[in-house]
Amino acid sequence: MGVLREIRRSFLAIEQLEGAGARIRRAIGGPQLRNFSPFLMLDHFATTDLAGFPDHPHRGQETITYLLNGEVDHEDFVGNKGTIKTGGLQFMTAGRGIMHAEMPRANADGSPNIGIQLWVDLPEKLKTCEPRYRDLDPSEIPGVDIDDNKVHIKVISGQSHGVDSVKELAYTPVWLLDIKIQPGGKITQDLPAGWNAFAYMLSGSATFKDEGEKMVVPQYHTVVFQKDGDSIAAEVDTSAKEDGHFLLIAGEPLDQTVFQYGPFVMSTREDVQQALVDFRSYSNGFERARGWQSEIGKEAL
DSSP: OOOBOOEEEEEEOOEEEETTTEEEEEEESSTTSOOBTTEEEEEEEEESSSOOEEEEEEBSEEEEEEEEESEEEEEETTSOEEEEETTOEEEEEOTTOEEEEEEEOOOTTOOOEEEEEEEEEOOGGGTTSOOEEEEEOGGGOOEEEETTTTEEEEEEESEETTEEOOSOOOSSOEEEEEEEEOTTOEEEEEOOTTOEEEEEEEESOEEEEOSSOEEEEOTTEEEEEOSSSSEEEEEOOTTOSSOEEEEEEEEOOOSSOOEEETTEEESSHHHHHHHHHHHHHTOTTOGGGTTOOOSTTGGGO
16 A cells, blocks of 8 residues: 655635636645746646736747636647647646747636636746646546546546656646545546646635644645645545536646746746747747737737
């Protein structure tokens, strides 16, 4: 039997405004937890209007967008266009530079657009790689049921209970599991040794436990685990009135310094300053930003 990781801490992701009036909860990347390598930020968005993220640049990181409900359009200055739909994902590598827009669509039933966006740091040697997109359709995500079908796991990236995800989705090694536990269900999930790991509670609540204590983690809270140990354990009480639904995310830490200015994430202060110069002068990866304007972002102006 493996050793459970100790629970380091838990905290509430406070709601705030971001982009063009979008409302988000920042589970990673706020004042309570910054630069939890390789993770830079995790935003949980839920909006019923068309507020989104019009034209903006990135350099030096990857973003993973996972849509739980609704549809979000994306468009960039390279010519990539598409729509992420309920249950789908997009892995974007900014590399040396990208400018794009991400805008939600209005849902016919009036339901909110709900999803998460995770920012992952790139290894220093890949900071200037060419940008790329990789979409993952819901049909491509394997799932597994355990504990008499009381626990369902979507294996977006990584592995769980003998099921492997689609390979080669991001340059930085990351596991991303979507876990839903019915009342009375429980899970013990293995994680790679030495990787940083956390869970974010999307809805309901769950009890996380280590060798010495139990902690009830409610909706919109992040729970952070220590590096030592090879697994985490969670359960939902039989008396609970709803399922416990959370994301479990783990990543291989990068042995490098993080200097960040908004969407520019580099390893030195000089490189961040250079990113600003390059963006403003339309050079070194941002040549196509000159005069570019997305179609989907125009309505937000």
